[in-house]
Amino acid sequence: MTAALxxxxxxxxxxxxxxxxxxxxxxxxxxxxxxxxxxNGAGKTTFLRIVATVLAPDAGxxxxxxxxxxxxxxxxxxxxxxxxxxxxxxxxRGFTAFGFVDYMAVLKEWTAHAxxxxxxxxxxxxxxxxxxxxxxxxALSGGQRRRVALAQALLGEPDxxxxxxPTTGVDPEQRVTxxxxxxxxxxxxxxxxxxxxxxxVAALCDRVVxxxxxxxxxxxxxxxxxxxxxxxxxxxDAPHPAARASWRTGTGRHRNVGEAxxxxxxxxxxxxxxxxxxxxxxxxxxxxxxA
Amino acid sequence: MRAVQAQGDPELLAALxxxxxxxxxxxxxxxxxxxxxxxxxxxNSPDAVADVLQDTFVALWQGAERWRGDGEVAAWLWGIAVHxxxxxxxxxxxxLVLPLEDxxxxxxxxxxxxxxxxxxxxxxxxxxxxxxxxxxxxxxVQATVLDGLSTRxxxxxxxxxxxxxxxxxxxxxxxxxxxxxxxxx
Amino acid sequence: MTTWHTDDDLLARYARGDAxxxxxxxxxxxxxxxxxxxxxIADHVDPTPLDxxxxxIEDQVQVPARGAVERWLTRAGVSETDALLVARAxxxxxxxxxxxxxxxxxxxxGAAWGGPRGVALFLLLAPLVPVAGVAFAYGPDVDPAYExxxxxxxxxxxxxxxxxxAVLVSSLPLTLLAGLLIPAMSWTAVSWLxxxxxxxxxxxxxxxxxxxxxxxxxxxxxxxxxxGSASRASDPAAVLTPALLIAYxxxxxxxxxxxxxxxxxxxxxxxxx
Numbered sequence: 001m002t003a004a005l006x007x008x009x010x011x012x013x014x015x016x017x018x019x020x021x022x023x024x025x026x027x028x029x030x031x032x033x034x035x036x037x038x039x040n041g042a043g044k045t046t047f048l049r050i051v052a053t054v055l056a057p058d059a060g061x062x063x064x065x066x067x068x069x070x071x072x073x074x075x076x077x078x079x080x081x082x083x084x085x086x087x088x089x090x091x092x093r094g095f096t097a098f099g100f101v102d103y104m105a106v107l108k109e110w111t112a113h114a115x116x117x118x119x120x121x122x123x124x125x126x127x128x129x130x131x132x133x134x135x136x137x138x139a140l141s142g143g144q145r146r147r148v149a150l151a152q153a154l155l156g157e158p159d160x161x162x163x164x165x166p167t168t169g170v171d172p173e174q175r176v177t178x179x180x181x182x183x184x185x186x187x188x189x190x191x192x193x194x195x196x197x198x199x200x201v202a203a204l205c206d207r208v209v210x211x212x213x214x215x216x217x218x219x220x221x222x223x224x225x226x227x228x229x230x231x232x233x234x235x236x237d238a239p240h241p242a243a244r245a246s247w248r249t250g251t252g253r254h255r256n257v258g259e260a261x262x263x264x265x266x267x268x269x270x271x272x273x274x275x276x277x278x279x280x281x282x283x284x285x286x287x288x289x290x291a
Numbered sequence: 292m293r294a295v296q297a298q299g300d301p302e303l304l305a306a307l308x309x310x311x312x313x314x315x316x317x318x319x320x321x322x323x324x325x326x327x328x329x330x331x332x333x334x335n336s337p338d339a340v341a342d343v344l345q346d347t348f349v350a351l352w353q354g355a356e357r358w359r360g361d362g363e364v365a366a367w368l369w370g371i372a373v374h375x376x377x378x379x380x381x382x383x384x385x386x387l388v389l390p391l392e393d394x395x396x397x398x399x400x401x402x403x404x405x406x407x408x409x410x411x412x413x414x415x416x417x418x419x420x421x422x423x424x425x426x427x428x429x430x431x432v433q434a435t436v437l438d439g440l441s442t443r444x445x446x447x448x449x450x451x452x453x454x455x456x457x458x459x460x461x462x463x464x465x466x467x468x469x470x471x472x473x474x475x476x
Numbered sequence: 477m478t479t480w481h482t483d484d485d486l487l488a489r490y491a492r493g494d495a496x497x498x499x500x501x502x503x504x505x506x507x508x509x510x511x512x513x514x515x516x517i518a519d520h521v522d523p524t525p526l527d528x529x530x531x532x533i534e535d536q537v538q539v540p541a542r543g544a545v546e547r548w549l550t551r552a553g554v555s556e557t558d559a560l561l562v563a564r565a566x567x568x569x570x571x572x573x574x575x576x577x578x579x580x581x582x583x584x585x586g587a588a589w590g591g592p593r594g595v596a597l598f599l600l601l602a603p604l605v606p607v608a609g610v611a612f613a614y615g616p617d618v619d620p621a622y623e624x625x626x627x628x629x630x631x632x633x634x635x636x637x638x639x640x641x642a643v644l645v646s647s648l649p650l651t652l653l654a655g656l657l658i659p660a661m662s663w664t665a666v667s668w669l670x671x672x673x674x675x676x677x678x679x680x681x682x683x684x685x686x687x688x689x690x691x692x693x694x695x696x697x698x699x700x701x702x703x704g705s706a707s708r709a710s711d712p713a714a715v716l717t718p719a720l721l722i723a724y725x726x727x728x729x730x731x732x733x734x735x736x737x738x739x740x741x742x743x744x745x746x747x748x749x
Contacts, residue, residue, distance in 0.1 A: 054626045055745050075743060076629040084627040090620025092564065099540040103564065104621075106557045107628035113556070117539060131311040133538055152624065300511075312537065319530055324521040325507050325514050328491050332500060341529050348533045366508045422498065433501060 005065060005081055005160035005190050006030050007051055012060035014046050014214075021046040023214035024060070033186035035201030035222070036194040037276055038211035044194040045087050045164055047211065051192065052084040052162050064160070080109065083158035087165050087194075089149045091137045097124060097148050098133040104152035123151040128177050142169035150178065154185070161191045167200060179203055198273040208272070210279055218279055222272060229270035229278050233257050236265060244281045300364035308355035319348055322365060326372055333438075333448060334376060343379055347372045370439060377444040420470040428463040431456055482506060482513050484520075491520035544570070549642070558638060561630070565639045566619075567612035568646065576605065576647055584654035596712035599664065600703045602651050603672035604696050609643035610679050611692035616745075618689070623745065632742045640680060648672070664713045670721050674728030675699070681731040684738040686746065 008028040014021045021043045038044050049055035050062055053075060061068050069075045091100055101120045110116035124133050127147040137145060150166050166182075167175050183204055185191055195201060201208055201222065208225055210218040218225055235253045239246035243256035256265075257274045298306075298314075300321070306314035323344060330340045350371055358367055421429060434445035435456070442460075446453040482490075482503055489495045490503045507514055542550075542560075545568050549559035566572065579601065587598035614636050616622040626632060648669070655665035675695050682691030699715075706714040 049623075049745065052627045053744070054623055072631060072633075072740060072743065076631065079627060079629040082627060084624060086623045089624055092566075092620055096538075096540060098538045100621075102539065103560070104624065104628065106560050107625055107630045109629050111555075111557050113539075117535065121538075131306075131313055133312060135310050149624075312534065315533075315537075316530065319526075319533070320518075321511070321514060323526045323529070324518040324523075327526060328517060328521055329504055329507075332493060337525070341525060344526075344529050345532050345536070349536050352533075352537050363509055365511075365514065369508065426497070429497060433497075437501060437505070 005078075006063075007160065007190060007192075008061075008063045009051070010061045010063075012050060012057045012062060014043075014050065014055070014057050020214045022050070022057070025214070025216060027209065027216065027219065029190050029192065031186075031188065031190055032207065033182065033191040033193060033205045035205035035208040036192060036211065037196075037198065037201060037208060038217075039280060041213075042211040043214040044211055048084075048162050048164050048192065048194055049086075051160075052082065053078060054084070078160075080156075081159040083153035083155065083161045085149050085153040085163045085166055091145070091148070093138075095137050096134050097129055097137060097140065097144075097151075100137060100148060101152050101155070105155050108155055110156070119155060123154045124148075126154060126181050127151045128174065143171055143174060146170055147174065147178070150181075154181070157185075157189070159189050161185055161189050163192065164194045165196065166193065167195065167197060175200070198271070198276055202272040210276065212280060225275045225279070226270055226272055227275075229257065229275035231260060231267065232278060233268045233270045233274045234262070234265035235268045240265070245277050301358075301360065304355050304358055304364060307352065315348065315352060318351075318364075322368055323348075325365075326368060329369065330372060330376060333373075334380075339376075339379060343372060343375045346375045346379070350375065373438050373440065374444070377440065377447050380447050420467050423470060424463055424466055428459050428466070431459040432463050435460055481510065482516070484516065487513070487517045488520045491517060545573075545642075554638075561635055562638045562642050565613035565642065567609040567643055568639070572609075572612070573646060576609075577650060580605070580651050580654045584657060587655075587658045592707065592712060595658075595664070596703055596707035598655065598658070599668060599712050599715065600700060602655065602668045603675055604699060605647045605651055606644055606672050607675045607679055607692050607695060609647050610640050610676055611688045613639040613643050613688075615683060615688045617687055626743065626745065633739050636680065636683070636742060640676065644673075644676065664716050667716045667721060670724045670728070671699070671715070674724040674731065677728040677731035677735065681734040681738070684735065684741040 006029065010026055012022055012025045023043075025043075025047070036044050036047065046055065050057050051064075053062075053064070053069060064078045065081075067074065069078045095103065098120060101124060102116065105116045105120055110119060121130070121133070124130055127150055129144060129147055129151065132140065132144065137148060140148065146166065146169050150163070153161060153163065161182075163182075167178060170178060179200065182191060182193065186204070193200070193205065205222055207220065208218065208222050209216060210225070234240075234256050235249075236256055237253060239254050240256040240258070240262065242262060243258040245258070246254055246256045249255050255268060255274075257278055298317075300318065303314045303318045307318065326347070327340060327344060330343055331337070334340055334343075347368065351368070358364070421432065424432070430449055431445060434440050434448055435442065438445075438448075440448060442456050443453050446456045449456070486495065486499070486503065490500055495503060507517065543563055546559045546563040549562060550556055554562065562568065583598045583601045587594040590597065612618050619625065625635075651672075652666070652669070655668065658665060678695060679688055679691050682688070702715050703712055706712050
């Protein structure tokens with residue numbers, strides 16, 4: 001009987017050459033899908049690496065399965081229940097899609113080859129690569145390669161699934177398939193999804209964490225974050241001078257996000273992207289004021 | 292799955308040549324049953340038939356693009372299969388071949404009216420003429436003419452020397468020519 | 477075009493082998509051109525063995541064939557899964573191993589005919605061969621999926637040690653043979669093993685801090701300088717004096733201890749990542 005793997009971080013800090021990539025972060029996760037948003041350099045990748053146990057923090061505790069995995073045995077125990085897709089993942093030369101996922105399955109201790117091959121076929125079918133299993137990875141497109149990488153993370157239906165930009169380079173049609181896969185995984189497992197695509201977070205996640213410069217800027221339900229943008233998004237025919245950010249939409253109108261909408265402006269329903277931009281903008285303003 | 296079931300054999304072959312294993316599965320589901328039955332009528336070892344079937348489809352996977360697009364895929368598959376069967380029989384001391392049933396059975400039996408009609412449709416006059424051949428000659432005709440094997444391959448399949456194959460085929464052709472000429476007269 | 481089709485009874489008899497030779501031949505000719513009757517004969521053929529055969533076909537077509545190194549490892553008693561992982565080391569591929577053989581062949585030829593410079597070349601290469609092999613067996617520089625592999629339960633230390641053992645077994649005997657075939661060499665034909673093993677241990681220990689490639693490069697550069705200056709001064713074999721041999725042995729021992737103490741660091745990314 002597998003249960004979702006609970007993760008809890010207390011005071012986790014990681015520094016690279018003096019600057020903190022993560023600065024005393026406290027977070028906990030359980031079953032469900034949590035989105036991780038943040039600008040480049042915010043510490044999302046470092047965060048996922050630490051939870052995936054491939055990077056040790058400089059300070060603080062990471063508890064997986066209720067304990068800090070210090071010994072080799074505990075580490076192996078946790079890694080048996082985890083699936084990880086790093087931001088940049090390459091493939092050794094000469095592998096077919098099947099061959100590579102099979103290799104990863106061996107690393108995940110699938111020793112019996114009949115069961116292992118069946119599992120490899122299952123995950124490749126899940127990500128819709130069932131008809132290219134014998135193709136060399138070098139002959140696959142970027143989006144297909146990303147899906148191979150995701151397939152290996154899904155081996156064994158892990159209780160903790162850590163995904164760093166899983167939909168990079170994946171075309172919109174395939175992204176729908178992947179969302180279905182992830183949504184199903186989130187029903188029984190703990191899924192942490194780091195991405196730039198706010199639409200993925202809006203579609204999949206109930207909870208969102210926004211990281212910026214190693215600190216947690218927001219942690220809560222997606223709806224709460226969206227609500228912070230209420231009344232601050234409006235449509236106009238041209239970019240508005242009072243807007244914090246403004247861009248042209250598909251309909252030809254301009255979407256403006258900023259402080260309170262000017263009187264008489266046409267309000268728009270806020271999206272997660274609007275709220276996220278406003279949140280980061282607020283942060284930049286307060287740091288400038290403090291400095 | 293999906294539209295694969297509706298596709299014809301040539302489309303499946305094209306997909307298969309592009310690396311689609313599901314397409315080969317469909318082709319396998321369509322052709323393995325009759326191939327297995329036809330192979331069993333030439334070789335009584337289920338293990339050998341299984342091996343030949345496996346070899347045939349693996350060869351298909353590796354060489355699907357070699358199909359020239361002419362004729363039936365089924366005929367092409369049989370060509371691969373029967374050649375694989377012959378290769379497998381190479382070097383075996385006892386031939387794994389089932390002697391054609393009638394060598395043991397009723398030599399003197401007259402073909403039924405149904406058989407005559409069917410033969411007439413599939414083979415025309417040649418069919419009825421074939422009836423008048425002895426079983427050994429018929430076996431040789433089947434192996435060389437119907438299955439498309441060379442003399443040496445037919446010899447291996449039937450477990451007889453190549454010269455015997457040549458002699459019987461020669462005599463069979465003489466009989467057939469004589470019969471057909473007689474029919475026309 | 478004939479509109480005759482087989483009926484179920486005939487198909488059943490044919491599938492059983494009861495149809496007789498001529499009727500059978502007719503059925504066979506017909507089946508070549510009629511998809512409908514081919515579908516119907518499937519009802520009379522047992523699907524179980526056919527499914528089993530398909531499983532074999534699928535495996536043969538999809539599962540990567542086992543290479544020579546993998547097969548030899550299994551024959552040597554290594555488990556199938558370990559063999560699969562070890563054989564994947566870049567320095568155990570056929571291209572690397574044949575390059576290795578060629579290098580040692582030329583080094584041996586050089587040593588046999590080149591006089592002291594030939595010996596210097598051999599002494600230069602011999603201990604660095606396993607070092608290069610280990611540096612190219614493991615680590616973020618040679619494995620694009622290194623980070624993902626770290627997050628897997630298979631112990632990183634075990635993988636590194638097994639691959640190192642395979643590299644040593646594949647490179648040391650060959651080099652030893654090359655050295656022993658050279659008449660002028662006497663003890664140096666064997667004593668280079670000490671620095672070779674010591675350096676290997678240092679690379680392993682060093683990989684708990686830095687990338688194996690970096691450690692190997694530093695060691696290699698140092699060794700080149702040492703052999704170079706020894707050969708310019710007097711005798712290249714000066715790098716293998718008894719005092720130095722003891723030093724290598726001690727360094728190797730210390731490296732092994734350090735490796736044991738810091739072995740858990742192999743299971744994580746280095747802090748510079």
